[in-house]
Amino acid sequence: MSDRPTIEFSEREALFFHSTGRPGKIEIIASKPMATQRDLSLAYSPGVAVPVRAIAENPATAYDYTAKGNLVAVISNGTAILGLGNLGALASKPVMEGKAVLFKRFADVDSIDIEVATEDPQAFIEAVALLEPTFGGINLEDIKAPECFIIEQALKERMNIPVMHDDQHGTAIICAAGLINALHITGRDIKDVSIVVNGAGAAAIACTELIIAMGADKSRIIMCDRAGVIYQGRAEGMDQWKSAHAAKTDKRSLEEALKGADIFIGLSAAGAVKPHMVQEMAPKPIIFAMANPDPEITPPDAKKARPDAIVATGRSDYPNQVNNVLGFPFIFRGALDVRATAINEAMKIAAANAIAALAREQVPEEVARAYGIQHNYGPDYIIPAPFDPRLMEVVSTAVAKAAMDSGVAQKPIEDMDAYRQSLKARLNPTTSVLTLAYESAKAHPKRVVFAEGEEEVVLRAAIQFRDGGYGIPVLVGRQDVYDRLRALGVADPHSFEVHNSVNSPLVPRMVDALYERLQRRGYLRRDCERMVNRDRNIFGSLLLKMGEADAMITGMTRTYAQTMREVRRVIDTVPGRTNFGIHILVGQSHTVFMADTTVHERPSAIELADIAEGTAAVARRMGHEPRVAFLSYSTFGNPWGNWLENIREAVAILDERGVDFEYEGEMAPDVALNPAVMKNYPFCRLSGSANCLIMPGLQSANVSAKLLRELGGDSVIGPMLVGMEKPVQVATMASNASELLTLAVLAAGGIAG
Numbered sequence: 001m002s003d004r005p006t007i008e009f010s011e012r013e014a015l016f017f018h019s020t021g022r023p024g025k026i027e028i029i030a031s032k033p034m035a036t037q038r039d040l041s042l043a044y045s046p047g048v049a050v051p052v053r054a055i056a057e058n059p060a061t062a063y064d065y066t067a068k069g070n071l072v073a074v075i076s077n078g079t080a081i082l083g084l085g086n087l088g089a090l091a092s093k094p095v096m097e098g099k100a101v102l103f104k105r106f107a108d109v110d111s112i113d114i115e116v117a118t119e120d121p122q123a124f125i126e127a128v129a130l131l132e133p134t135f136g137g138i139n140l141e142d143i144k145a146p147e148c149f150i151i152e153q154a155l156k157e158r159m160n161i162p163v164m165h166d167d168q169h170g171t172a173i174i175c176a177a178g179l180i181n182a183l184h185i186t187g188r189d190i191k192d193v194s195i196v197v198n199g200a201g202a203a204a205i206a207c208t209e210l211i212i213a214m215g216a217d218k219s220r221i222i223m224c225d226r227a228g229v230i231y232q233g234r235a236e237g238m239d240q241w242k243s244a245h246a247a248k249t250d251k252r253s254l255e256e257a258l259k260g261a262d263i264f265i266g267l268s269a270a271g272a273v274k275p276h277m278v279q280e281m282a283p284k285p286i287i288f289a290m291a292n293p294d295p296e297i298t299p300p301d302a303k304k305a306r307p308d309a310i311v312a313t314g315r316s317d318y319p320n321q322v323n324n325v326l327g328f329p330f331i332f333r334g335a336l337d338v339r340a341t342a343i344n345e346a347m348k349i350a351a352a353n354a355i356a357a358l359a360r361e362q363v364p365e366e367v368a369r370a371y372g373i374q375h376n377y378g379p380d381y382i383i384p385a386p387f388d389p390r391l392m393e394v395v396s397t398a399v400a401k402a403a404m405d406s407g408v409a410q411k412p413i414e415d416m417d418a419y420r421q422s423l424k425a426r427l428n429p430t431t432s433v434l435t436l437a438y439e440s441a442k443a444h445p446k447r448v449v450f451a452e453g454e455e456e457v458v459l460r461a462a463i464q465f466r467d468g469g470y471g472i473p474v475l476v477g478r479q480d481v482y483d484r485l486r487a488l489g490v491a492d493p494h495s496f497e498v499h500n501s502v503n504s505p506l507v508p509r510m511v512d513a514l515y516e517r518l519q520r521r522g523y524l525r526r527d528c529e530r531m532v533n534r535d536r537n538i539f540g541s542l543l544l545k546m547g548e549a550d551a552m553i554t555g556m557t558r559t560y561a562q563t564m565r566e567v568r569r570v571i572d573t574v575p576g577r578t579n580f581g582i583h584i585l586v587g588q589s590h591t592v593f594m595a596d597t598t599v600h601e602r603p604s605a606i607e608l609a610d611i612a613e614g615t616a617a618v619a620r621r622m623g624h625e626p627r628v629a630f631l632s633y634s635t636f637g638n639p640w641g642n643w644l645e646n647i648r649e650a651v652a653i654l655d656e657r658g659v660d661f662e663y664e665g666e667m668a669p670d671v672a673l674n675p676a677v678m679k680n681y682p683f684c685r686l687s688g689s690a691n692c693l694i695m696p697g698l699q700s701a702n703v704s705a706k707l708l709r710e711l712g713g714d715s716v717i718g719p720m721l722v723g724m725e726k727p728v729q730v731a732t733m734a735s736n737a738s739e740l741l742t743l744a745v746l747a748a749g750g751i752a753g
């Protein structure tokens with residue numbers, strides 16, 4: 001195991017991430033059109049009066065007419081923010097916003113953070129209880145013990161929607177799932193093991209109780225807090241919840257307690273465990289160091305002291321992430337979908353078993369690729385990764401079923417198979433492919449040329465690329481690149497690889513290579529020397545061509561066409577293929593690939609057919625079954641125009657080629673994208689609305705792509721260049737650092753190209 005976590009970033013980057021663009025991590029968008037006076041009349045007064053009266057008459061219809069049924073509040077008072085302590089309600093907001101976006105990202109649950117500025121449990125209870133009409137569920141978060149126990153209990157009693165304190169039960173569920181598998185791998189029975197729990201707060205007490213409920217021997221569990229072992233008769237710093245777990249033992253410190261222990265469960269604070277302590281544990285110890293953001297002991301330290309240990313932490317950048325993120329999105333998804341009135345023990349145990357069972361299944365190809373193929377069930381994979389696309393289907397189904405079986409489901413699911421399918425459809429494959437592309441880049445880091453290394457936005461992307469562990473940026477620029485890196489907060493700028501044509505030893509070889517290519521295309525040797533010395537795109541492309549790097553990103557300082565001309569002097573299109581640009585519009589439930597948005601002004605029929613094939617291939621690589629529409633102002637000959645012949649010929653070429661995807665044309669965009677309009681053409685060969693749009697020419701394609709970008713903002717990826725013999729990506733001059741980073745990752749991860 002490497003000594004460094006796989007993701008590193010500076011404090012400056014973390015602040016930059018949170019402050020760029022719209023500050024924070026969430027925004028609210030309307031789910032209904034708000035374009036016309038009529039829309040407004042329906043959405044608000046007078047139309048809104050109709051659902052108001054309906055809900056007043058029958059409160060259950062609030063689930064039909066409002067967002068309540070898919071809306072969860074993440075509520076905190078900031079008294080136990082991660083393992084950082086009591087830093088107050090306001091300071092907890094980034095964490096709560098973070099949980100809200102995880103709800104959305106992983107389980108399509110809409111969620112909003114609420115920070116309540118009081119440490120008085122009663123005031124907190126009153127504030128939250130009054131919110132019941134708004135939400136379908138309440139996720140309590142980062143509230144310290146013992147107040148959290150009082151608060152959760154009271155709210156569960158008073159509210160008729162699911163209330164779960166995630167630090168208690170979410171954590172306990174994941175810890176239980178990890179433990180089931182760690183015990184299985186080390187051949188132990190839960191009844192026989194000795195366990196030391198460090199921490200006696202919300203998470204520790206809930207985990208201990210669930211482990212006991214699973215069969216652990218209470219007399220073999222020792223719990224510790226800041227004052228050491230919680231033993232029977234101890235007076236200092238006790239409360240009724242700690243007393244319930246006071247051990248009959250003469251051990252007094254964590255160090256003594258760990259001697260000979262089989263399992264360590266840490267839910268306390270960073271660095272609470274030292275290597276010499278785990279050295280004294282029993283053979284094949286199980287070490288769950290779950291304090292966040294920094295564990296009680298780091299995996300490298302734990303493994304160094306005990307190579308035979310199974311080690312887990314709460315972090316995503318080490319193997320075995322035992323973190324409640326694996327549970328809460330999917331638990332609430334299942335609970336909301338059956339309109340559960342509570343999240344009960346049966347639902348928690350069902351979730352733990354489902355997660356444990358999933359880890360034992362064969363890891364699917366894409367997850368395996370993302371994590372490196374060695375991660376099948378075993379000591380370094382006792383628990384699935386949070387982005388495992390199977391989690392929502394498996395855990396939410398188990399929770400929904402348990403809610404129904406235990407009688408808390410107000411709206412039982414009639415067809416479980418259909419429910420499973422609907423869960424799959426909630427996850428947009430593009431989002432997971434982008435995640436997987438990022439993870440895949442991390443698993444197989446590549447060298448990527450950032451050809452315009454003097455641009456701030458490029459340097460920001462390069463820093464993120466390196467710090468994220470996605471690969472090695474190879475910067476092209478002059479001497480002052482180091483100063484610019486330092487100005488951006490990089491402490492060791494010389495650790496970056498910078499190529500400067502003024503003093504690069506590669507220049508003579510580059511000139512030879514370029515001259516060899518261009519001598520019969522009208523260029524003299526001195527022209528080639530000048531190009532290598534002066535032109536970053538030529539220099540960067542030659543680095544790529546000569547195998548000094550695996551991919552290249554450029555396009556920020558020159559127009560797209562000019563950049564392409566420079567790149568093409570060095571890098572060819574794949575023989576027999578057409579190169580072109582794709583823009584990808586990512587919606588929550590629908591992704592559209594549009595091409596050629598950058599290269600061919602008036603593509604020929606063969607080029608159109610090639611572009612269709614290339615676009616379908618990219619769509620497949622991103623997890624979509626392609627349905628290609630050749631777009632036009634005309635639909636199946638109406639109105640007739642000269643340009644249509646090209647498109648019709650392209651369709652005929654695909655017929656001849658016998659391609660293995662659906663395609664059809666020519667048609668207008670509304671026919672391609674709107675199934676109701678498509679129904680007017682029953683002979684149309686597409687089985688559903690199109691997801692690959694092949695544009696008739698660059699005018700319409702480029703204008704549409706830029707319009708979408710301006711109107712759709714961050715939901716548009718691209719342009720992505722396809723069909724070059726080496727992975728080169730040409731960004732547009734308006735790109736920001738995060739767009740460049742995505743292009744770099746897609747190029748390095750083999751999705752683009």
Ligand SMILES: NC(=O)C1=CN([C@@H]2O[C@H](COP(=O)(O)OP(=O)(O)OC[C@H]3O[C@@H](n4cnc5c(N)ncnc54)[C@H](OP(=O)(O)O)[C@@H]3O)[C@@H](O)[C@H]2O)C=CC1
Nearest residue numbers: 080082083145200201202203225226268291292314323324
């Ligand atoms: N991986 C995961 O999914 C999760 C991890 N956690 C982590 O667990 C930790 C506790 O969170 P939570 O239960 O919500 O917080 P609480 O405030 O409710 O409890 C904190 C507990 O930790 C104890 N503690 C603090 N420092 C030490 C120490 N050096 N040695 C022994 N005990 C110590 C406190 O002892 P005392 O009672 O004496 O004050 C207290 O019992 C945090 O680090 C948090 O990030 C929490 C939830 C989920």
Ligand SMILES: CC(=O)C(=O)O
Nearest residue numbers: 082083167292323324
């Ligand atoms: C993960 C989490 O909820 C915590 O550390 O508090």
Ligand SMILES: [Mg+2]
Nearest residue numbers: 082141142167
């Ligand atoms: Mg928490």
